[in-house]
Amino acid sequence: MLYPPVDELLKKVDSKFTLVNLTLRRAHQLNNKAPRLIDHPRGSKPVTIALEEILQGKIKAKQLKKPAA
Numbered sequence: 001m002l003y004p005p006v007d008e009l010l011k012k013v014d015s016k017f018t019l020v021n022l023t024l025r026r027a028h029q030l031n032n033k034a035p036r037l038i039d040h041p042r043g044s045k046p047v048t049i050a051l052e053e054i055l056q057g058k059i060k061a062k063q064l065k066k067p068a069a
Helices: 006-010 016-031 046-055
Strands: none
Touching: 006 016, 006 046, 016 046
């Protein structure tokens, strides 16, 4: 079984695309020595830590408004 569960992660964002994009950006920050936002992650890899941060609500995606036509 995967941790964190994808079903639970998708409740935190509006789409799979957003989840992948948010995870990628945060993992990149972690690779560049950004501090962790959780104390005891289950894994040591940046992607795993990023997913756990999203699951715990430490990282959220900002929704951009569509321009008025």
